[in-house]
Amino acid sequence: MTLVRGDIGGYDFNRMVVLFSMMDGATVIPCAISAAAMDDLEHVSRTAADQRERQFVRLRDRIEQCASRKFLAGEFEGNPQALFCAASIFAHRSSRPDSKRNAAACPA
Template identity: 50%
Template sequence: MMLTSGRYIGLEYDRMIVLFSMLDAGKEIPCAISTSAMDYLERGPQARPEQREAQFIRLRDCIEARAASKYRATEFEGSPPGIVLRSIDFRP
């Protein structure tokens, strides 16, 4: 179970999440991260909606590492099952 980078899907403004995917041997795994989690990771001012893609790209390695960890632990949520990251997932 080795996940690799998938694609950036986009900001879902109403839910304040960024959707992205990861790949497990070609199978696309749906993932999401809250915008508050991304702001927490940067420890700076809240990013504006038009800045979210660039913010995701900057944080991609950290985000994908945590998503892979939750995937290995089979911590899926939702329907269809996917990985959801929140601020608490990045706290020590």
């Protein structure tokens, strides 16, 4: 099943990530992307913290496509299980014990 868009949780200043969610049917998949990854996607450096949510909205389609590809490929890491895209996008999925460990980057 393909993930579908969820909510934007906002910018976490301590972790320097934008939190968002995606849905796998009725299951909420908490996700995040680092500030550095978004800057890389936009080819800018050091976007102001108060602009991070706007930046996420501009890049949202690309970010979610990457997360969906990783999810469908079962490319999870860590404990709890996490999915990484460009080493900076992740979605926690502890109910997926058969996951693979693969940190290949998603093409942007």
